[in-house]
Amino acid sequence: MFGIGLPELAVLAFVGVLFFGPDKLPDLARQSAGLLRRVKDLADGARDELRTQLGPDYSDLELRDLDPRSIVRKHVTAAFEDDHDDVRDVKESWADDDSDDSDGSAASATHPTYDEAT
Numbered sequence: 001m002f003g004i005g006l007p008e009l010a011v012l013a014f015v016g017v018l019f020f021g022p023d024k025l026p027d028l029a030r031q032s033a034g035l036l037r038r039v040k041d042l043a044d045g046a047r048d049e050l051r052t053q054l055g056p057d058y059s060d061l062e063l064r065d066l067d068p069r070s071i072v073r074k075h076v077t078a079a080f081e082d083d084h085d086d087v088r089d090v091k092e093s094w095a096d097d098d099s100d101d102s103d104g105s106a107a108s109a110t111h112p113t114y115d116e117a118t
Contacts, residue, residue: 016028047061047062
């Protein structure tokens with residue numbers, strides 16, 4: 001959770017007890033939990049309202065899908081996959097050309113040799 005381990009949590013609790021005192025700490029924790037709950041409800045409400053406004057085409061919309069980093073990552077990944085598919089198609093077409101030229105007669109026409117001195 002938030003990249004906080006047990007040692008960090010213990011240090012935070014110790015600092016909280018020293019700074020606020022043992023009497024106020026439970027109330028502050030309760031208030032913090034309520035604040036986090038309200039923020040989560042607000043974000044969920046915004047997401048639901050956005051889904052409603054956009055219509056049924058976006059019923060599976062998640063707010064993290066609107067993060068610019070994820071949008072760029074998705075498009076860059078798609079471009080790399082397209083390039084990879086293009087390279088694979090070219091390799092397959094070359095392999096097909098080579099298998100068609102197995103008799104050797106057309107090999108000199110499609111694959112010139114550079115043994116001749118100029």
